Amino acid sequence: MDTINKADVIVVGAGPAGISAAIEVARGGKKVVLIERAQYAGSKNMYGGAVYTSALKEVFRDDFETIPYERVINSHTWAFLTDTGSFEMTYKNDDSTASYAIKRFNLEKWMIERAKEAGVYYIPNTLVTNLLLKDGVVIGVKTELEEYFASVTILADGVNSLLSRQINLRNNYEPKDIILSVKEAIKLDKKIIEERFNLKDDCKNGVNKQYFGTAFGNLKDVKNLFMMTFLYTFKDTVMLGVGANLADLTKNKLNLNQILDEVKKHPDISPLIKDGETIEYSAHLIPEGGYKKMPKLYSSGVIIAGDAAGFINSVHFEGTNFALISGKLAGESALVALENNDFSERSLSVYRKKLEKSFIMKDLYAYRNVIERLYSRSNSLSVYYPKKIRELFEIVTSANCISKGSQIRSYVSSFFKDRNISELFKDIFAFLKCGLDVFFGK
Amino acid sequence: MQENKDNKKSIQEKLELLKYNCANSSHLIVDQKVCAKCKDKPCTFICPAGVYSKDEITGEIIVQYENCLECGACRIACPKNTIDWSYPESGCGVVFKHN
Ligand SMILES: Cc1cc2nc3c(=O)[nH]c(=O)nc-3n(C[C@H](O)[C@H](O)[C@H](O)COP(=O)(O)OP(=O)(O)OC[C@H]3O[C@@H](n4cnc5c(N)ncnc54)[C@H](O)[C@@H]3O)c2cc1C
Numbered sequence: 001m002d003t004i005n006k007a008d009v010i011v012v013g014a015g016p017a018g019i020s021a022a023i024e025v026a027r028g029g030k031k032v033v034l035i036e037r038a039q040y041a042g043s044k045n046m047y048g049g050a051v052y053t054s055a056l057k058e059v060f061r062d063d064f065e066t067i068p069y070e071r072v073i074n075s076h077t078w079a080f081l082t083d084t085g086s087f088e089m090t091y092k093n094d095d096s097t098a099s100y101a102i103k104r105f106n107l108e109k110w111m112i113e114r115a116k117e118a119g120v121y122y123i124p125n126t127l128v129t130n131l132l133l134k135d136g137v138v139i140g141v142k143t144e145l146e147e148y149f150a151s152v153t154i155l156a157d158g159v160n161s162l163l164s165r166q167i168n169l170r171n172n173y174e175p176k177d178i179i180l181s182v183k184e185a186i187k188l189d190k191k192i193i194e195e196r197f198n199l200k201d202d203c204k205n206g207v208n209k210q211y212f213g214t215a216f217g218n219l220k221d222v223k224n225l226f227m228m229t230f231l232y233t234f235k236d237t238v239m240l241g242v243g244a245n246l247a248d249l250t251k252n253k254l255n256l257n258q259i260l261d262e263v264k265k266h267p268d269i270s271p272l273i274k275d276g277e278t279i280e281y282s283a284h285l286i287p288e289g290g291y292k293k294m295p296k297l298y299s300s301g302v303i304i305a306g307d308a309a310g311f312i313n314s315v316h317f318e319g320t321n322f323a324l325i326s327g328k329l330a331g332e333s334a335l336v337a338l339e340n341n342d343f344s345e346r347s348l349s350v351y352r353k354k355l356e357k358s359f360i361m362k363d364l365y366a367y368r369n370v371i372e373r374l375y376s377r378s379n380s381l382s383v384y385y386p387k388k389i390r391e392l393f394e395i396v397t398s399a400n401c402i403s404k405g406s407q408i409r410s411y412v413s414s415f416f417k418d419r420n421i422s423e424l425f426k427d428i429f430a431f432l433k434c435g436l437d438v439f440f441g442k
Numbered sequence: 443m444q445e446n447k448d449n450k451k452s453i454q455e456k457l458e459l460l461k462y463n464c465a466n467s468s469h470l471i472v473d474q475k476v477c478a479k480c481k482d483k484p485c486t487f488i489c490p491a492g493v494y495s496k497d498e499i500t501g502e503i504i505v506q507y508e509n510c511l512e513c514g515a516c517r518i519a520c521p522k523n524t525i526d527w528s529y530p531e532s533g534c535g536v537v538f539k540h541n
Pocket residue numbers: 012013014015016017018035036037038041042044045046047048049050051052126127128129156157158159163181182241243284285286305306307308311312317318319320321323529
């Protein structure tokens with residue numbers, strides 16, 4: 001057998017989870033092979049736009065300084081889109097360096113270079129088609145042309161993770177547990193982006209905006225659509241995308257590209273991308289099942305990390321940090337198993353213990369019901385409150401010869417009259433419970 | 443809001459911006475017998491790349507797999523769980539750069 005085809009650890013998938021896992025194993029002095037189906041790592045992947053620096057520092061240590069990011073993202077806006085405008089809340093901290101806007105093509109390319117330096121044996125252009133099993137133990141992987149063998153296989157093959165399904169570590173997702181997302185990269189002059197978004201002209205500033213609300217344009221009459229719009233400024237590109245619950249899209253017979261085109265026409269979004277040229281269109285899934293839909297995280301000879309395990313906090317657009325850290329912990333666990341020369345399920349359960357000590361399990365647990373609760377109130381979030389916010393601002397901003405007091409009084413009472421009163425209490429209850437869950441999380 | 447011609451055109455224009463590598467054989471296989479019994483045919487409207495359509499004459503599902511963005515939505519949205527879905531062969535399929 002070729003020596004290349006035998007390693008201590010095989011990692012499938014060169015996204016943040018897989019690369020981080022492979023680096024950890026290589027640093028432990030063990031032989032690790034990292035297999036990626038794409039010709040260029042990163043070219044199959046898509047996200048909103050920003051990686052979290054604390055996780056990058058933990059994995060890449062001092063090399064972290066050399067990451068070729070495009071902008072520091074330090075202005076965050078949460079907004080509701082109404083049919084005529086929007087209501088925004090912004091937090092801006094020019095000194096913050098918590099996250100960087102970088103294209104995945106460049107991020108993964110840079111991470112792969114670091115992995116090779118650490119001693120990872122990297123095999124691109126290679127699709128893993130099957131897991132190899134012996135007596136129920138995963139002993140390696142099969143690609144289109146070859147077989148590779150290892151004591152531990154780490155699956156970091158992303159949200160669709162076809163491989164973990166082969167050995168029944170996880171069930172299929174249902175549409176309601178999935179967000180489908182599409183994005184356009186819109187090219188604009190760097191100077192124009194800086195003027196438009198009020199940024200200092202040195203890439204040390206950048207903007208992320210997240211919008212709720214669907215009651216505008218052609219979408220106005222759509223009911224029960226849980227959807228979010230996101231925008232990130234890159235150096236000379238604006239990333240604009242939408243994500244929506246797959247079950248809602250199916251029920252309403254909607255196509256997400258059509259929704260994105262509608263968002264681009266919204267009166268508060270279109271000026272932001274005016275005269276821009278779309279240079280790329282992409283699509284990707286986000287797993288939303290979280291804690292409740294967590295797969296079996298390990299079994300004899302195999303561990304799952306990153307999106308493949310559903311490690312994500314979609315409320316806050318966090319995923320790369322979960323991937324990087326769960327990958328690192330998967331690598332550490334493989335090293336422990338190699339040290340003990342025990343690759344049984346029991347031995348690999350060290351992975352779960354490590355996850356439980358980290359923010360990963362704690363956050364997943366704290367947010368276990370949050371998405372479901374927000375989702376159950378999606379009409380309130382997407383349609384009703386954007387409308388009510390707009391009404392309030394109409395009152396306080398227009399002088400219309402009716403006393404403010406009487407307008408506000410009738411506005412307040414409208415909350416009890418517009419809809420069945422129970423809706424209001426359900427909203428309050430759901431939002432309150434979300435807050436309490438997070439506050440009293442692990 | 444119904445699926446319309448404008449959206450088809452919009453998707454087509456956006457797909458033209460993309461680079462794809464080799465596409466020798468389909469990585470998306472449907473079972474026409476099962477599809478014939480599928481009422482809403484969600485694959486035909488859910489796919490962000492408009493890969494699936496219904497042949498006006500034969501009623502069969504046409505799969506333009508070369509346009510696939512490899513997201514996985516069709517696999518999960520198919521109510522009959524009938525799409526034999528895999529990734530394109532090694533190194534083939536869509537190549538994102540501004541992602
Ligand atoms: C619209 C959107 C916006 C997001 N925004 C953000 C954000 O702003 N910030 C953030 O931190 N996170 C964000 N995320 C989440 C983040 O992108 C993911 O959580 C993260 O990329 C997961 O990393 P991963 O390594 O687990 O998986 P992936 O990045 O998906 O990597 C998996 C890799 O495995 C490869 N692969 C799969 N199967 C095989 C196989 N059989 N053989 C060989 N290779 C294979 C794939 O080609 C891929 O390279 C967003 C996600 C989406 C969809």
